[in-house]
Amino acid sequence: MMRPQDLLQPRPEGLYCSPGDFYIDPVRPTPRAVVTHGHSDHARSGHGIVLATPETLAIMTERYGADFAQGRQPVAYGERVDRDGVEISLAPAGHVLGSAQAVLRWRGFTAVVSGDYKRRRDPTCKGFEPVQCDLFVSEATFGLPVFRHPPDTEEIARLLHSVRQFPERAHLVGAYALGKAQRLIRLLREAGWERPIYIHGAMQRLCALYEDLGVELGPLEPATAERGGDLAGEIVICPPSALQEKWSRRFADPVTAFASGWMSVRARARQRGVELPLVMSDHADWDELISTFRELPEALLWITHGREDGLLRWAELEGRKAQALRLSGYEDEED
Structure with a gap:
């Protein structure tokens, strides 16, 4: 049986896709990187090849200069590319302009690494689109019931x-x-x-x-x-x-x-x-996190860079499989 860790493993550099030999939002320079969005804790310079949306690549160029990476691979939402047998596509995350969820398909298993995301309307970027999957990697910046953002x-x-x-x-x-x-x-x-x-x-x-x-x-x-x-x-x-x-x-x-x-x-x-x-956030609040998980009923949940314990307790009460994925190097730009 396919195990999630056969596809993705946390490493000091970031979340590593072993079959495709690339990292997602690595915090250190790596030969091949998939970058979900342009905030500096996810998008760093010095990589070999960077795969991202055209907007994210433009943001990285503006922030770091034209030589921020050795090469770049622009991928539009919905476009599919192959990396050593792993199919990669990008779906809107609703976080900032160009932000994306990294969708990985390999041997019949689908993993979605959401990066940072929000669920409410934003007139400056495409809204979040849920992708049915076997594994959903979610942030937990506002992962406590006290965080319910007003309109x-x-x-x-x-x-x-x-x-x-x-x-x-x-x-x-x-x-x-x-x-x-x-x-x-x-x-x-x-x-x-x-x-x-x-x-x-x-x-x-x-x-x-x-x-x-x-x-x-x-x-x-x-x-x-x-x-x-x-x-x-x-x-x-x-x-x-x-x-x-x-x-x-x-x-x-x-x-x-x-x-x-x-x-x-x-x-x-x-x-x-x-x-x-x-009170205005570019991250999902508690209700939006929970509603997202409920839209993905078959997904194992990996919770990271935020307040994991509240969401892990919710998953336990709901009978959902979930675990903390304690990646380091990611800060909240709002803090």
């Missing part, structure tokens, strides 16, 4: 209400530069915000790349030092770290906000000095 529209409405309530103050919104910032901008546009949105210099290149890849973001302006005192009533998006840096002091009495799933933990908001916590 994005409610959080955007809270931000816009604060802008109307405090027109004399700029609103500085911390958001991760890849994925979260662009999603936040698109949601603001859908909510009717047509004025320019001001962005930190660290956001400019990735926002420009999103536009080049077909994601319209509307008018964006740089949040320069000269404009700092003139942005009352405006929305400024910056990396979360910039909220604590000298850069933020150019704004007179700003409202500090932070868009992250961790903002449901009020102690974290207080520790960061966040006045307006916005």
Whole structure:
């Protein structure tokens, strides 16, 4: 009988596919890598051949330069390629632009390595598509019942209400530069915000790349030092770290906000000095993780990089086979 470990094994470099001789999201340079998405804990430079979606390869080129790998193999969603008898395809993961689940088929066995994923609508990327499988490898970033994220529209409405309530103050919104910032901008546009949105210099290149890849973001302006005192009533998006840096002091009495799933933990908001916590995540919350597992009723579950214990207990109560897959080197970009 086919065993999952005959196809996939955790190694220090990452999750290794032995029959196909490649790694998925390796944390160290490897000869052959499949990369699920462009966040730096999953997409690293220095590999031999990198297989990923065209969007993820474009993001890696923007972040690391044209020589980030010795070679690259773009694979569109649904396209199938062969690696030494292992069939590889990519399915949308709904995490950020170009994010994918790696679908491996070998000797009648199907394994899906989901990378990072979310289940709610995101206007900047294709939504998650479940793939029936024998093994599903899932993250567990928000794998506790306490994590139930509110609708994005409610959080955007809270931000816009604060802008109307405090027109004399700029609103500085911390958001991760890849994925979260662009999603936040698109949601603001859908909510009717047509004025320019001001962005930190660290956001400019990735926002420009999103536009080049077909994601319209509307008018964006740089949040320069000269404009700092003139942005009352405006929305400024910056990396979360910039909220604590000298850069933020150019704004007179700003409202500090932070868009992250961790903002449901009020102690974290207080520790960061966040006045307006916005609970917005690019990861699945507890209910979305559970609903995903239920959509894949035949799959053995491997749970990794997150809060595995809660999901393992749920699986035990549901009579599902599950185990922790403790891969190292993966951090939560929202934290």
